[in-house]
Amino acid sequence: MTQQGVRWSADQVLALAPDAASRKAGSKLGAAGPWSEAGCSDEGAVWGLCKGSGSRPYQTVVDVAGGAGPAYKCSCPSRKFPCKHALGLLLLWASDDGAVPSGQAPDWAEQWTAARGERTGRKRSTAGPASGAADPRAALRRAERRAERITAGVTELEQRLADLLRGGLAPAEQAGYGLWEETAARMVDAQAPGLAGRVRELGAVPSSGPGWPVRLLEECALLHLLGQGWLRRERLPEGMSATVRSRVGLPVSADGPPVRDRWLVLAQYDTADAKLTTRRIWLHGADSGRTALLLSYGAAGRAPELALPVGLALEAEVSSYPGAGQPRVALGERFAPPAPVRIRPRGVTTAQAAARYGAALRDDPWLESVPVTLREVVPVPDGESWQLADAASDSALPVTRVARTHPGLWRLVALSGGAPVTVFGECGHRGFTPLTAWSRNEEEMVTLC
């Protein structure tokens, strides 16, 4: 296959930008003017020289078909990653106007891609099961010590929850974040980051508007359920026990058998807090029909390194993380650069979507949402909010609060124009978050996140 068939869209390229300023700066460089000696190879490398303000042009190379998402190298001093030159080069390449012809890489580009190839090859060969298992007995001792600390943390947390319920939730509205921050810090000390995260979120509930006592009770109850699950983990079925361990925050690795498929990249979006940027990438297996989630993290203010072109499919292996019903996978070997496919996930009705979420809670009661594709739904305004209503019936899923304020919702409304569309998103107890939509002919995929 030649690179001609797999050029990305400008949207896909711009989605790689770490921030809005980079997007803008990159867009400006996406034209032939400042570029010279640009070219691309069949192996997925794109290179070019970009005239900057200095006397020497910057040397920019991107490996589009890289092992863990595109990789970039640029001689500019920018600390943004990818830098505007890499984005501009990809835009130029994406615009398909002959500005980036196929050809032989110049030496400086060739050296980098060759070195990269060696590095990733070496990594692959050493990343066998033996790695990290230098002293299994020491590892076991460490794991036992950690489990003890978590148990102590859980016991303390249970005590705090009991105290809270003894005195009543009503005063929590005035209590503010302080109480929860302190408890969260205790959970971090207990090496249970999963618990810490949930506790921290409790602090925000009392200020979350009408109905907060119900939400606070729900979250306290689920936290209690998780604590109880941890204390009884030995007696749980294997899948549920794995889910509890991962919810508490024990590190797990993807040890499922590799599944090779053509994975259509359905959606990619970032959420950020003060310390961490989390990138969620939803994949849909063209042959297996399976929906899988890739997670990637970046330090605060930095884009996570993994980025995949939404709307294209990559032939690759993925392995599941442990836990029953767990959609999360790790990306393994990739066999071919991303290419277009005509496969679309099978859609369901709103009732089926709600039922699917309900069923998934059996395996993971702490689950916020499940990935679902809704077929033939119409976005309908509902007071201040929006719904996605079945075209053929009278039922509808409300759009979540987060999605309501996102510009993607308006792209969805515009795409629909009052007519039914197919929408992929996350469906849970808060409602539906649309992430991707297809117009009626399902030809064009429109990202909403």
Next chain:
Amino acid sequence: MIRTSTSPEAPATGAWEELVTTALLGTDRRTPPGGTPGRTAPVALLDAAAVQTVRRRAGLRPAPAARRPEPAPEDPRPPLPAAAARRLAMLLADRPGTAAGRRGTAPDLMELLPQWLAAANAHGYAPPPEALPALLDAARARTDLRPAALGFGGPRALWLAGLNPDWRFALRAAPGAGAARSGSGDADRVRKLWEEGLFAERVALLASIRAHSPAAARELLAGSWPTERAEDRLMFVDSLRTGLGPDDEEFLEQALSDRSRNVRSTAAELLSALPGSALAARMAARARSCVAVDHTRGTPTLVVEAPHECDSAMERDGIAPKAPAGRGERSWWLGQLVEAAPLGTWPGRLGGRTPREIVALPVADGWQGELHAAWCRAAVRQRDAQWARALLGPPAAPDAGGPGAVSLAERAKLLGTLDAAERADWVAGFIAAHGLPEAFQLLGVCAVPWAAPLGRAVVDALNIARDAGSYPWSFSGVMGLAERCLDPAEASRLDGLLAVPDEAEDASPGAGGYWAEAFQRLVTTLRLRSAMAGELEAARTG
């Protein structure tokens, strides 16, 4: 996700509410229902709440659907070619305000958006629906973009704007367009909007009808004319400027006796642009008596005898009697008479001379400025190319760049009456003789893309300015125009200007580098425009 499951709903919901109440008050004050042996009250409450929470979530069902919006009207236009759609996404992604400072060599995408929209509209493409929110946001931020953006957005953009208060401007800008689009069969809706609409909606409605059917607009206006407020009447009468023709004379003659002075003078102005009108004939008679050729001097000379009074008949025909501060009353009246008189009057009055010969005649007693300025205004108003040409004179004339009798602003307006090629030739000649500093205003009235001779004149002049050792930002206005207006086919001509020249001793420090950068940006922008145009053409061939 509003309802929980049905059959066990009543008891479950009751139990849940009981739990919430107990949790709010605290188990010290209220004992939770049930209770498990061996569990303390708070733990028993949490146990029960956990069961209920999972049960509630697992039992969630869809909510009843709200009332569906009317579907968006069909857009019959063909969709944008894929490459052009990608380009649009990039142009719209370039929002102003995120970066500042020196522009470097990168093109200013936002400045190209108007051109892109005009071209897409000329091709008659429909936008990709998902681009509409960004398009509406851009139009919201820039009023100058609105007509083209809303035209391109089409019926679906208006439909979308109806759902989002942020885009309400689109409904204000286009209700008439909507009514006109729905066809002439919708006379009732037009009538209703005309009678009940907001002022802006009515103005837009009148303008859109006038554009298609001048008579229908005039009749609509005549129907409600006596009941309209004075300031509204002024806007409405002004709308007749579009498609003005002899049929409008009767209505405008009546407006000459309007209660409002502004309405009267606008009506008079419009009538004077109809050389066959009765008002034009009355003005011709008045003006003729003021200007004559005096043969008693050595060379034939124009002599001016300005009016001695402004009588009520003159006032009714739109002559403003009161001169602005600092101007003589008689010259003020003269200027208005000559401006409103048909230019066809003069050759007959002044010895059968052509406009060029008339303009060349000396004028006695310092009246030349007043007289020529009035003729300029008349030539613009009556769109008389022959007179405009005479008044413009040859572009290389020493006083063409000022301070001559005709100012640069007036020359720019006169150029507007010439056809595009002649206009471009004249401005090219002007730039060749006078350079760029005075040319900005004149370039602004030239057709885009610039004709080849004009483009070459501008590039040559920029090259000369560079060699003269000035900085490019002294010419940033012309440079910006060139980026948007130069024919992209000229890009290759600029290749020789892209290199950084060796610094001459007397040159401004670093100027060469900045010039090279400015020319690079020019070339980049031209290439981009060429790519844009090619993408929009794509579907025609494919």
